[in-house]
Amino acid sequence: MEHATGLVLPNSGHNRDAEASKMGMWLFLFTELLLFGGLFLVYMVYRMLNAEAFLLASFELNIALGTINTVVLLVSSMTIAMAITAIQKGDRKTSVLLLYVTVALSLVFMVIKFFEWSAKINYGYFPGMEVYQNLPAGESLFFFLYFFMTSLHALHVIIGAVFIAVVIYRTNKGFVTAEKYTLTENAGLYWHLVDLIWIFLFPLLYLIH
Amino acid sequence: MTTATTDLNFFQVKRGLFSWIFSIDHKRIGLLYLYSLMTFFLVGVTLGVLMRLELLNPGKDIMEAQTYNQVFTLHGVIMIFLFIIPSIPAVFGNFFLPIMLGTDDVSFPRLNLLSWWIYIIGSIMALSTLVFGDGPADTGWTFYVPFSVNTTTNVTMSVLAAFVLGFSSILTGLNFIVTIHRLRAPGMSFMKMPLFAWSLYATSWIQLLATPIIGITLMMIVAERFFGVGLFDPSIGGDPILYQHLFWIYSHPAVYIMALPAFGIISELLPTFSQRTIFGYTAIAFSSLAIAFVGYFVWGHHMFTSGMSGTGRIVFSIMTFLVAIPTAIKVFNWVATLYKGSINVQPPLLYALAFIFLFSIGGLSGLVLGALATDIHLHDTYFVVGHFHYVMFGGTGFAFFGALHYWFPKIWGKMYNITVANIAFVIFFIGFNVLYFPMLVVGLMGMPRRYYDYLPEFHIPNMISTFGSWILVTGLLLMLGNLVAGLFNGKKTGRNPWNSISLEWQTPSPPPLANFDKLPELPEGGPYNYKND
Numbered sequence A: 001m002e003h004a005t006g007l008v009l010p011n012s013g014h015n016r017d018a019e020a021s022k023m024g025m026w027l028f029l030f031t032e033l034l035l036f037g038g039l040f041l042v043y044m045v046y047r048m049l050n051a052e053a054f055l056l057a058s059f060e061l062n063i064a065l066g067t068i069n070t071v072v073l074l075v076s077s078m079t080i081a082m083a084i085t086a087i088q089k090g091d092r093k094t095s096v097l098l099l100y101v102t103v104a105l106s107l108v109f110m111v112i113k114f115f116e117w118s119a120k121i122n123y124g125y126f127p128g129m130e131v132y133q134n135l136p137a138g139e140s141l142f143f144f145l146y147f148f149m150t151s152l153h154a155l156h157v158i159i160g161a162v163f164i165a166v167v168i169y170r171t172n173k174g175f176v177t178a179e180k181y182t183l184t185e186n187a188g189l190y191w192h193l194v195d196l197i198w199i200f201l202f203p204l205l206y207l208i209h
Numbered sequence B: 001m002t003t004a005t006t007d008l009n010f011f012q013v014k015r016g017l018f019s020w021i022f023s024i025d026h027k028r029i030g031l032l033y034l035y036s037l038m039t040f041f042l043v044g045v046t047l048g049v050l051m052r053l054e055l056l057n058p059g060k061d062i063m064e065a066q067t068y069n070q071v072f073t074l075h076g077v078i079m080i081f082l083f084i085i086p087s088i089p090a091v092f093g094n095f096f097l098p099i100m101l102g103t104d105d106v107s108f109p110r111l112n113l114l115s116w117w118i119y120i121i122g123s124i125m126a127l128s129t130l131v132f133g134d135g136p137a138d139t140g141w142t143f144y145v146p147f148s149v150n151t152t153t154n155v156t157m158s159v160l161a162a163f164v165l166g167f168s169s170i171l172t173g174l175n176f177i178v179t180i181h182r183l184r185a186p187g188m189s190f191m192k193m194p195l196f197a198w199s200l201y202a203t204s205w206i207q208l209l210a211t212p213i214i215g216i217t218l219m220m221i222v223a224e225r226f227f228g229v230g231l232f233d234p235s236i237g238g239d240p241i242l243y244q245h246l247f248w249i250y251s252h253p254a255v256y257i258m259a260l261p262a263f264g265i266i267s268e269l270l271p272t273f274s275q276r277t278i279f280g281y282t283a284i285a286f287s288s289l290a291i292a293f294v295g296y297f298v299w300g301h302h303m304f305t306s307g308m309s310g311t312g313r314i315v316f317s318i319m320t321f322l323v324a325i326p327t328a329i330k331v332f333n334w335v336a337t338l339y340k341g342s343i344n345v346q347p348p349l350l351y352a353l354a355f356i357f358l359f360s361i362g363g364l365s366g367l368v369l370g371a372l373a374t375d376i377h378l379h380d381t382y383f384v385v386g387h388f389h390y391v392m393f394g395g396t397g398f399a400f401f402g403a404l405h406y407w408f409p410k411i412w413g414k415m416y417n418i419t420v421a422n423i424a425f426v427i428f429f430i431g432f433n434v435l436y437f438p439m440l441v442v443g444l445m446g447m448p449r450r451y452y453d454y455l456p457e458f459h460i461p462n463m464i465s466t467f468g469s470w471i472l473v474t475g476l477l478l479m480l481g482n483l484v485a486g487l488f489n490g491k492k493t494g495r496n497p498w499n500s501i502s503l504e505w506q507t508p509s510p511p512p513l514a515n516f517d518k519l520p521e522l523p524e525g526g527p528y529n530y531k532n533d
Helices: A018-049 A051-058 A063-088 A092-123 A139-172 A182-206 B017-021 B026-054 B065-084 B087-101 B109-128 B155-182 B195-227 B240-274 B281-297 B310-338 B347-370 B372-378 B382-412 B418-445 B456-489
Strands: none
Touching (some): A018 A051, A018 A182, A018 B155, A018 B195, A018 B240, A051 A139, A063 A092, A063 A182, A092 A139, A092 A182, A139 A182, B026 B087, B026 B109, B026 B456, B065 B109, B065 B155, B065 B382, B087 B109, B087 B195, B087 B240, B195 B240, B240 B281, B240 B347, B240 B382, B310 B372, B347 B418, B382 B418, B382 B456, B418 B456
């Protein structure tokens, strides 16, 4: 960038730097991994302390719905990856369409999640409810972790969907092009993380043997 | 961009409050941090002095036991989360990292401004605990369960504040890492970076990789307080010790977030004031990374008495001793830098020398605590309080004030009164030792920490310590008063009043908005070889 003094720095912090943006996103993803890493650690310790109870409690979860949601997220990861390829090829229309599909899939995920949560809350498994309070030692911890981990993940789904919505808006405005598509890439990176976390949550919570 | 403003410095390009609090200039953001940090620091000092006053005599002097618990917790929260974690990176890192790399800003200037705003929001949240409900948390800054879940004081707000402040810390760290990777001047390889940049690099990685753990842990406390699930309660299958593990997995590396930037400052001060290049550049650079790395694996030494297997304790103890190696590498290289140097005794050098002395006491007393047998005796005594004040205040605090005296003429283009600064330093240094050394002694005698009362046999050391707090505050006020006076009436200085041999002194003082008035050139043979006429 050129400054008032007329000095032109090749390494200005105000230059557009796609590499820097992507590096920043990757570093941010590390922090997200560690955020969930803390939870995985808690899960691991408590499952080792209460192996039987975690197994029993996990039978209450709906594997079918969990599987559908896994497929939904995997497909959405694919559509956003395709959206990146589309914008790289300069096909703005297809890119935006695929981003819309991704947002739609995130909504499907959230709706399914909503029905799952309501079912559990109807049974009284939400922390603080009467049934929950009377659960055997260990089972209540499982449900606490279930709600804590899935709701934190759901929060990330929502943030990711909003992020993608911003990308749609910016693409339509012409700020994202075949030469400048870092924003789409970063949204993709974030969305893959959301997907990846779920890939771990699903077996840990639903598929315990 | 405006034109024909060639000789305006960054203070002059724009004026008015909004040009500051919404500035994306890294220099202004650094100063925003400085002003807000110093405000919170003085609040923390006041709380500390009040605690010392309470401990002047056995029994109640000026406050009740409950008030005392809240005061020491707030003192800890303010000093740790609001002052010392952001201190050097947020102020001097923001201001000088881009200049030292030969660039005009950090990689994400707007993110940088955001992290200051997040910091301010977190700080307001932390201080707001004073004015509503049952007052500030009374748990100690560690928020140990189960007490932090049961107490009626404002733990939730304090914990949320720490969470928000963690965000600010992460964003600053992220910004610095990308800046160091992407914006070094052409020709400046990693091994030609100033050592301050190296120490910030190591610090930033810790900020990035450790802070999320405390974030999620603190969220669990909040969930616990809202829903009362008993997450860390053994009767439902939980484990109270797990909280301590999670807390220290962050909070021990955080000690190096506080200490590493200070090491970087010392590595900048010594070459300037001994007029020769740093001794053992590579060793100092890599020892920062080594400390950051080993620092992840020593958290268990905070929990030797909490219940841990013998093997676990031995491993954590050995790992703790390992930290001493890279730290000693630094100390020996610093001393070797001074050897046969042309030493110019100025206030910043005095702070650097005091740092080496005080940090060595702090570090060696740390070994006493890291050893299993002695720790059982000393755990939760005043020895611990003395130890970490020597490390944090005697270390990072002195480095912070050394840096302030060092870069003062660069930031404001004016010089404070050197004689007064020297006198203030002597009072400050004496006060520091009178305040904290008796704590080591009284800790060895067995006085437990975190009580507002003590047995009569501990009276004399406590009295001395309280006298020390008054001397320290006198020195501190004289030092800050002298700096503020220098701000208004100081003599104008040129580019390089210290005759320094590093890059940031090659640019005008105060620097222009673009940081440089000519393209920065790199000298042969490393970053500490600029020739001055």
